Amino acid sequence: MLDWDDLRFFLALSRHGSLSAAAKVLHVSQSTVGRRLNSLEATLGVRLLNRTPDGYVPTLAGVDVREKAERLEAEAIALERDVTGRDTRLRGLVRVTCAETLAAHILAPSFAKLHEQHPDIMIELIPNPRELSLAMREADISLRMRQPEQHDLVVRRIGGIAFGIYATPDYVRIHGGLDPPPMKWSALWYGFRAWRTDRCRGSDPSLR
Incomplete structure (x- = not known):
């Protein structure tokens, strides 16, 4: 059976013309x-190189084998380069789930820049108030504003969001200010509709 290593040694010897030069290249x-040359010639049953005062010179059969071996070598190099590149190149589908507000105002604009830097990455943005299961592969990345209950996840804090209540100067002048009810800001976020109904009759404030 033909040994690819024998072909490598044959190529080096036919290119460099001497045992010493080929040995130096191959270490x-x-x-x-x-010995490798003899093994290849014995396997193929034909002489591939003639030794002359000017070095090793391919025979007619050697020229034919060299051309085919060089094509095999080029394919092997291309295969290695392609596979290695796939391991390091960022590509593929990534499904990201988060709340609708985060999706529309924060993530969607940022994904345009991400696509410019990594065009082989496809982002599927899934706005959903329900926490999708990463374990069940409903999504790959989940952005939430609280600590996840599932413990076998890799969790990173990526930033903070500040909240505030805003009004026009006329509204403040008429109503004497705009103090929030005595509740935590997180509760204000989730109870916004009830708070708006109770404290903002006759107006329609926006949550931004």
């Missing part, structure tokens, strides 16, 4: 190069 001894 082996001269006897190893000679």
Whole structure:
């Protein structure tokens, strides 16, 4: 059976013309190069290189084998380069789930820049108030404003969001200010509709 390593030694010897030069390129001894050449010629049953005063010269069969071996070598190099590139290149589908507000105002604008930097990454944005299961592969990344209950996840804090209540100067002058009810800001976020109904009759404030 043909050994690819024998072909590598044959190519080096046919290119460099001497056992010493081929051995130096391959980081082996001269006897190893000679032994590999003999092995290849024995396998194919034909002489591939003639030794002359000017060095090793391919025979007609050697020229044919060299052309085919160089094509195999080029394919092997291309295969290695392609596979190695796939391991390091960022590509593929990534499904991101989050609340609708985060999706519309924060993530969607940022994904345009991400696409410019990594065009092979496809983002599927899933706005959903329900926490999708990462374990069940409903999504790959989940952005939430609280600590997840599932413990076998990799969790990172990526930033903070500040909340505030805003009004026009006329509204403040008429109503004497705009103090929030005595509740935590997180509760104000989730109870916004009830708070608006109770405290903002006759107006329609926006949550931004």
